[in-house]
Amino acid sequence: MNSVIQEVTNTIIERSKVTRAAYLAKIEKARLKGPHRGILSCGNLAHGFAACSPQEKTDLTQLTKANVGIISSYNDMLSAHQPYEVYPAKIKAAIENVGSVAQFAGGVPAMCDGVTQGQPGMDLSLMSRDVIAMSAAVGLSHNMFDSGIMLGICDKIVPGLVMSALTFGHLPFIFIPAGPMESGIPNKEKARIRQLYAQGKVGRDELLESESKSYHSAGTCTFYGTANSNQLVVEVMGLHLPGASFVNPGTELRDALTDAASVQATRITDLGTEYRPVGHIVDEKSVVNGIVALLATGGSTNHTMHLVAMAKAAGILVNWDDFDALSSVTPLIAKIYPNGEADINHFQAAGGMAYLIKELLRGGFLHNDVTTICGEGLDKYTQEPIVRDGKLMWVDGPDKALDSEVLATIEKPFKADGGLSALSGNLGRAVIKTSSLRPGKATVKAPAVVFESQHDIDAAFNAGDLDKDCVVVVRYQGPRAVGMPELHKLTPPLSVLQDKGFSVALVTDGRMSGASGKVPAAIHLYPEALDGGLIAKVQNGDIIEICAEKNIVHLHVSEEELAKRIVTVKDLTEDREGMGRELFNGLRQAMTTPEEGASCVFHEA
Numbered sequence: 001m002n003s004v005i006q007e008v009t010n011t012i013i014e015r016s017k018v019t020r021a022a023y024l025a026k027i028e029k030a031r032l033k034g035p036h037r038g039i040l041s042c043g044n045l046a047h048g049f050a051a052c053s054p055q056e057k058t059d060l061t062q063l064t065k066a067n068v069g070i071i072s073s074y075n076d077m078l079s080a081h082q083p084y085e086v087y088p089a090k091i092k093a094a095i096e097n098v099g100s101v102a103q104f105a106g107g108v109p110a111m112c113d114g115v116t117q118g119q120p121g122m123d124l125s126l127m128s129r130d131v132i133a134m135s136a137a138v139g140l141s142h143n144m145f146d147s148g149i150m151l152g153i154c155d156k157i158v159p160g161l162v163m164s165a166l167t168f169g170h171l172p173f174i175f176i177p178a179g180p181m182e183s184g185i186p187n188k189e190k191a192r193i194r195q196l197y198a199q200g201k202v203g204r205d206e207l208l209e210s211e212s213k214s215y216h217s218a219g220t221c222t223f224y225g226t227a228n229s230n231q232l233v234v235e236v237m238g239l240h241l242p243g244a245s246f247v248n249p250g251t252e253l254r255d256a257l258t259d260a261a262s263v264q265a266t267r268i269t270d271l272g273t274e275y276r277p278v279g280h281i282v283d284e285k286s287v288v289n290g291i292v293a294l295l296a297t298g299g300s301t302n303h304t305m306h307l308v309a310m311a312k313a314a315g316i317l318v319n320w321d322d323f324d325a326l327s328s329v330t331p332l333i334a335k336i337y338p339n340g341e342a343d344i345n346h347f348q349a350a351g352g353m354a355y356l357i358k359e360l361l362r363g364g365f366l367h368n369d370v371t372t373i374c375g376e377g378l379d380k381y382t383q384e385p386i387v388r389d390g391k392l393m394w395v396d397g398p399d400k401a402l403d404s405e406v407l408a409t410i411e412k413p414f415k416a417d418g419g420l421s422a423l424s425g426n427l428g429r430a431v432i433k434t435s436s437l438r439p440g441k442a443t444v445k446a447p448a449v450v451f452e453s454q455h456d457i458d459a460a461f462n463a464g465d466l467d468k469d470c471v472v473v474v475r476y477q478g479p480r481a482v483g484m485p486e487l488h489k490l491t492p493p494l495s496v497l498q499d500k501g502f503s504v505a506l507v508t509d510g511r512m513s514g515a516s517g518k519v520p521a522a523i524h525l526y527p528e529a530l531d532g533g534l535i536a537k538v539q540n541g542d543i544i545e546i547c548a549e550k551n552i553v554h555l556h557v558s559e560e561e562l563a564k565r566i567v568t569v570k571d572l573t574e575d576r577e578g579m580g581r582e583l584f585n586g587l588r589q590a591m592t593t594p595e596e597g598a599s600c601v602f603h604e605a
């Protein structure tokens with residue numbers, strides 16, 4: 001086992017000793033109450049299965065057969081979630097087939113960050129993760145279930161569902177993905193057309209045509225953003241069936257995996273002998289495995305908050321120094337857009353999860369001694385699923401990548417480290433993803449150009465005010481200010497400036513998309529402007545230095561000068577109404593810092 005990864009794991013175990021022990025005691029207490037239908041009063045129970053068939057009522061009352069609760073984030077807004085429309089009926093049939101019962105326990109909201117990118121709705125996005133966690137809890141609180149099935153894929157949905165599952169950690173949960181859409185035009189071509197549009201060289205028609213050829217059917221978008229990072233992380237943490245992440249919707253293999261996962265949810269309950277509650281599967285080692293796999297593939301920066309919040313829901317305390325230390329020893333062995341030209345379908349074809357896990361286990365970068373929904377040992381996940389003569393089976397995954405441009409070896413990685421750094425300095429704490437930067441772009445020292453809204457940058461860009469070496473500062477984007485939106489719309493103009501040869505970077509208390517990456521960005525900066533962060537005092541022309549190698553984000557202005565500066569707090573009234581934002585004023589005030597997971601749900605009673 002890599003010594004640094006073992007050391008970080010030990011540090012997390014030590015740091016989490018008290019909270020993890022309390023968590024395990026909590027879920028054991030919940031388990032000892034027995035199959036939960038046994039404690040509901042007859043009245044409750046009658047309500048709980050009033051709509052069931054006579055046979056189901058008998059089965060449920062006898063407590064001999066598992067009742068699986070389905071939580072779904074289906075809607076037609078996310079291409080990735082659209083396939084879920086038919087999943088509940090399919091899952092129920094598969095479970096009935098083995099003599100157990102499934103009930104649709106509840107739905108959760110799901111936002112498509114692509115639809116809301118750059119729009120007011122994006123201000124609800126991060127908070128929707130915690131709303132999803134709470135909404136899933138509402139469904140699960142009917143207390144009728146021996147295990148759960150979670151249907152979710154995109155950005156905030158999987159993290160929210162994991163946070164909720166862990167809150168009901170005495171129950172087993174299985175996550176069932178629906179898979180990526182077939183590849184459209186290359187993501188790089190999509191990005192090229194966007195940059196041409198940003199420069200006024202193509203019109204909206206060409207832009208829309210290009211986008212529609214990229215995002216063209218049901219299934220997850222094919223770039224390696226937060227959605228596909230979610231699938232990879234949750235599979236490495238042992239919550240999917242092996243190889244389930246990136247099988248396209250509507251295929252025989254996809255359907256077979258959904259049926260098999262449904263049946264598996266009946267097999268690992270406390271009614272049988274293979275009880276595997278999610279609170280035991282997600283332990284310190286599986287969290288470290290999730291982080292390492294994210295880093296080895298250049299996954300989404302949003303997980304520097306989501307994984308922190310997910311781990312915290314299981315009493316496990318993770319911080320950005322853990323990410324930084326793990327990144328420094330984790331080799332980058334996958335190049336998937338925005339970290340390369342390939343998309344997630346190419347990754348799958350080149351060897352996919354089985355190859356990735358096999359290679360990282362071989363190099364001692366993943367803990368094998370973990371529990372998964374399939375039993376002991378992560379090495380089960382070096383197998384990949386196939387359907388042969390109509391039968392689902394698992395075979396050994398490839399020892400060699402089928403495309404060395406997409407998947408590398410431990411001996412010859414694409415980069416020696418995972419390309420994610422924690423930054424500190426007088427501006428506070430931030431993270432920067434360097435895995436998708438061109439060489440030498442991770443260090444920028446240049447004059448600041450300050451904005452308080454991402455929408456003001458287009459005018460400055462079009463006026464040529466940004467045609468110089470500069471650090472673009474966008475403040476008042478933090479969790480407590482406006483809900484910490486993604487500022488991914490800034491990627492095309494800033495990429496144009498970088499392509500012109502200027503040394504350009506972004507500093508913000510907001511976020512970027514998992515699909516961002518070409519321009520150096522110190523993001524998730526806290527203390528945020530609204531909380532008195534020094535970012536609120538930055539003026540145009542101040543020199544700001546960002547250096548991933550030295551882990552710094554620093555404002556080169558003297559203390560004396562800073563002491564003289566008066567902060568004019570931005571009036572956020574406009575930013576906090578419209579598109580439902582007014583409904584989130586309460587949640588926003590309860591948000592913790594980005595390094596604590598930027599969450600509103602972890603507050604002591």
Ligand SMILES: O=C(O)[C@H](O)[C@@H](O)[C@H](O)[C@H](O)COP(=O)(O)O
Nearest residue numbers: 113114117225226227513514515
């Ligand atoms: O974190 C993420 O992965 C993003 O939020 C992603 O889900 C979002 O949809 C991007 O905006 C897509 O990228 P484009 O905007 O480039 O399509």
Ligand code: SF4
Nearest residue numbers: 112113114154221227
């Ligand atoms: S990956 Fe992003 S853009 Fe695509 S469906 Fe999911 S949330 Fe929407």
